[in-house]
Structure formats: C-alpha cells, structure tokens
Amino acid sequence: MQQSISSLAELLDNAGTTWRVYDMGRRIQKIDKSTFIQIENNQIPYPFPLQQHAFLAIQFWNSQESHTPYIWFLKMPLDEQSKLIQASRNHFASMVMEALGNQLTGNDEAQSELDNNPYVFTPNANKLAAFNAIIKNELKQSASAYYEHVELYFSGKLGFDDWQHLGLQGIADFAIRLTEPNQQNLIDAFGKLPQPVVQSLAATLEHSNISVILTEALYNEFEKALKNQDSENIINYLRMMSNTTALGILQRAVADIMADKKALNLDIVLTLTGRCWHVLESHLVALMEYLATEQSQDIFSGIFADLVAIPSLRPHMLAMIRMQDRSEQLSRAIGKLFQQ
Template sequence: MTTQISTLGELLSTAGTQWRVYDIGRRITKIDKQQFAQIEATQTPYPYPLGSHALIAIQFWDNQATVDPYVWFLKFPLDEQSKLIVASRDHFASMVLEALGTELTGEHADGKLDNNPYVFTPNANKLAAFNALLKKELNRPASQYYEYSELYFAGKLPSNAWQSLAIQGLADFAYRLEHGQNNINLQTIWPSLPLEVKQPLSAMLEHVEIDTAFSEQLQRAINTSIEQQQLDTLICNLRAISGSKAQGLVAQSVDTLLGCEYRHEADLLLTLAGRCWEVFIDRERLFKFLDCAANNHQIDGLFASIFADLVAIPQLRPHVLSILRADNRSDNLSRAIGRLFS
C-alpha cells in the first residue's frame, strides 16, 4: 500500500485522516485541496512563496479523535518558477512512512518527526495567530488569555493593564472581532493604544479580513501618522489594514505611501513587499514601488532582495519581469536593475 503513496494528500487520506492545508509564510491563508493537489503535481506554482520556499501548515485529525488536531509545519524548497521540488516532498513522505507508517495519529506519533529536516517552527506571532484561527474554525473555546484581552480593549481595565496582555490573547481577540462589541471597541481604543500593544496586535490583524469601517479608520490613521512623522505607528496601521476585505482602500493607502516622505525607508518597503504584495498586480504601482526601493540607501542589497521576493510570486512575476524591458525607468532604477545582473 505504501508504495502507491506519491503525494502528501494521498498519505493523509490513506491514513484515514481529515486534513486542511494553509500557507503560513506570508499571510495565513487556507489552500483548498484541489489547488494543493495541483501544487503537488507541479501543474501550478506555489501561490505564496517566501524565500524560495513553501511554508505550509497541515492540520489533520482522526475522525474518531476528540483531542486537538495534529499540525505539521513544513518548509519545502521551490524552483525558479516557484514550483514544488518534488524530490523534497517525496523525501519527507518516505521519512514519515518509515517513522509512522500510515498511522499518523495517536501517542506513538508524538515526537517522531522532531528532527525531520522539513519540519520548522514558525515565530511566536505566527504560532499564536494560527492557533487562534484553528480554535475558531473548530468552534473550540479561545485560550485562557482571551478574556483579559477582551476586557482590556473594552476599556474595563486600568491604563497600564497592557503590560499583562499575552500574545495568544491578542491573537484570539483579532480572530474574534465579530464577537460581541469587539470590533467597535477596537476601533474606539485604536488611536490611544500604546505602541507596545499596536505592534503585536497589528501582527495578528494582518492575517484577518477586517471590515470596511475599520479599514477606513486605518487609512485615515496612516495619513495622520505621515503628518505626525510617526513611522513606527504608520507601519502598525499598514500591517493592520493589509489583509482587509477592502483591498481598494489598501491600494489607496499604498499609493499615498509611495508618494510620502517615508517612501525610501527600508522598514516601510519591506512591509509593503511582505504584506501588501497583492496591490502590485497594478503595473504602474509596482513600477513606483520598485523605483522607491532602488532609492533606498540604508541597506545594501535591499532592492535585490525585494525584487527576488516579488518576482517569485506567480501573479506578479510577469509584471516584475516586464520592468526589465521598460524604457521609461529612472536612472536609479536602471542602475539597480543593472546590478542584479552584474
């Protein structure tokens, strides 16, 4: 039976599990089974590459199980067209079969893949956000830290209570904005939140499709941050709005940023590339963004890094490559592109 297993999807199904796949490299995003099958068959590139790798989370559970699902966090290399290098996937699958057979759940599975070269540990923010998402999707209670966060954002705790907020509690709150008054409470308190809260909270909100009203507030907050010359706050607002349902508002905010005094700042450029890549499907906006990156002189190699990141994203690749042939580039952009091939 095991010799016929050629994909992770087959492995998981043969083991009798129910399973789901998520990208966990950029924005935590569910990948449907049909798309994942096409990725495994190299019929389609991986949609959200990061650093020439696919960073995925596979959640699976036995139909008879009552415990929390198992999760594999896996990192597979991609080729220059962002397609899966299947030899790595096959190697991982063979290691799983050798260690576990097709019994992927149960006590005997614990710890068996700890030293597997394709297994990785996401950072604390991603882990908290992913855990919050799974709890919500499975209709499980939030963590023990959620209630404190809910009280804090409702303004029912002392002003210095933020020092006791937990990362997991912030993640649970971000994924439960539709619960009770959470969304309204957050909009009310957002302008007065200390940076120490905004930074980790925005790292959770970037994975959430916030509504239009909150997006409009964040768009105004971005403009205010520019006027008040608060770069750190500006980046928090940008991260928080980046996953919004109202992508038109995100695009408008990006246009504003590409014309502001911070347009050459490394932190802003990296945030735009990492969180707002979807708006660069517009070639003119992409052109402006790359021109801003070419004018950054804070970090050596920043332009090359951003170029490599964006050209790997399948939906952006043709647009990024078209810049190489454009004849209306600025001198700085032309020089930056020239250095890519020197």
C-alpha cells in the same frame, strides 16, 4: 496501504484523516485542497513563496479517534519558478511512512520522531499565537484562558494603561473574534492604546480577514501616522489593514505612502512587499525606482528576487527588465542583476 505515495494529499487521504493546509509565510491563510493538489502536482506555482520556500501548516485528525488535530509545520523548497521541488516532498513523505506507516494519528511518540528533519520549522511566537487562535475559531473551540482579560481590556473598563498582563495568545484570540461588541470596542480604543499593544495587534490582526468598517477606522489611524511621519505606526497600521476585505481602502493607503517620498523608508518597503504584495502591481516600478536610487544594490537585488518569485507579480517584474522608459538608476540596478 499502497507502497508508493505520490503526494502528501494522497498520504493524508489514505490514512483516513480529515486535513487542512495553511500558508504560514507572508501571512496565515488557508489553501484549499484542490489548489494544494495542483501545487503538489506542479500544475501551478506556489502562490505565496517566501525565501524560495513554501511555509506550510498541515493540520489533520481522525474524526473516529479525536477532534484534536496534529500539525506539521513544513518548509518545502521551491524552484526558480516557485514550483514545489517534488524530490524534497517525496523525501518527507517517505520519512512519514517509515515512522508512522498508515497510522498518522494516535501515535504521539512516533510523531515526535518527525520533529528532527530538514523540512520542519517552528513559527515565531506571534504566528503560533495567531495560528492557534484561527484553528480554535474554525473548530468552534473555546478561546484561550487569556482571551476574557484581553476582551475586558479593549472594552476600556480596566484602563488602557493597564496592559502589562495581557497575554499574546489572548490578543490573537481577540483579533480573530472581532464580532460585536469587540470590533466597536477596538475602534473606540484607537488613539488610546499604548505602543506595545498596537505592536501586538499589528502582529496578530494582519492574519484576520477584517471588515470594511474596521478597515476605515484603521485607515484613519494610518493617515494620522503618515501626516506625523510616524514610521513605526505607518507600519503597524499597514500590517493591520493588510488582510482586509476592503482592498480599495488598502490600495488607497499604499498609494498614499508611495506618493509621500519623505515617509518612505526600507522598513516600510519591506512591509509593503511582505504584507501588501497583492495590491502592489501598479506601484512596482516606483518602488524599484526608489530602491535603485535610495538603497544598496544588495537590497535592490533581494527585493527584486522576492517579488519576481510571487506568481501574480512575476510577469510585471519581468516586464520591468524589458521596459524602455525607465530611469538611468533603475536601468543600472537591473543590469547589475545579471552581473551577479
């Protein structure tokens, strides 16, 4: 193995592994190899920054040894343009080489030595459950032991009040396996589900690339929540729709909430910026106007910094700084960004 490794992709390739990369920040989504290599080479910014970091899951295995994957959960720092800070990446790569050499698989004891370093993080329970469900589904492995009970629950045969024994991993498995009859059973269950189940669905379904039919059903529930000014369920159904293939329906939901200023609050804004950033372009000015008028300068500054770091939104956020026809409140809040 060569002594100098210029990237994690090269490290994984030279070790003879099969590998995949996922973003673990705003939601779980695969990053294809060519994109990851461009990120590592600083040819493009990281597409999904969160808190000035790239939250990554790198899954790898040696097919000649076992199909059981190893996983690194890494929190890598980014610069002000959301590009990878290569010195940190190089530091982690050198730690891997020191601990494992070119044998990245088959040495569990040496792998455990990598658990104590500044770049490793532990995803929360919801994301771990969703990630495990995604991985098992992609590798065509069986779902967890909790899945069948959850599947039976959503069929309605147990009664929807009997939810206390549902496992979070089972709900995550169900959310990833929404072929028929699971999808129709879920649609039929809307309006009957206890709030804890709705919340668990929101935390797992937001990572599932859902269909148009399911999105339409979720939009109907979202509209009911909006009409009732039910902030909790507005958030839950926005989260459930956020990774849909039907972007037009999600855009309609975002437009609905932005048009209803009485329903808008900070928790909903954080849901929009954290989960629905990819459909926010036409609402950025109105969103920042709301924050400048209704929230503190610290909150305005924090959300501005979060959005301007996202490569797809950065030009629009910077254009807002030069915009002439903005309110006095927005002008004042933007001005204070440069005084801090």
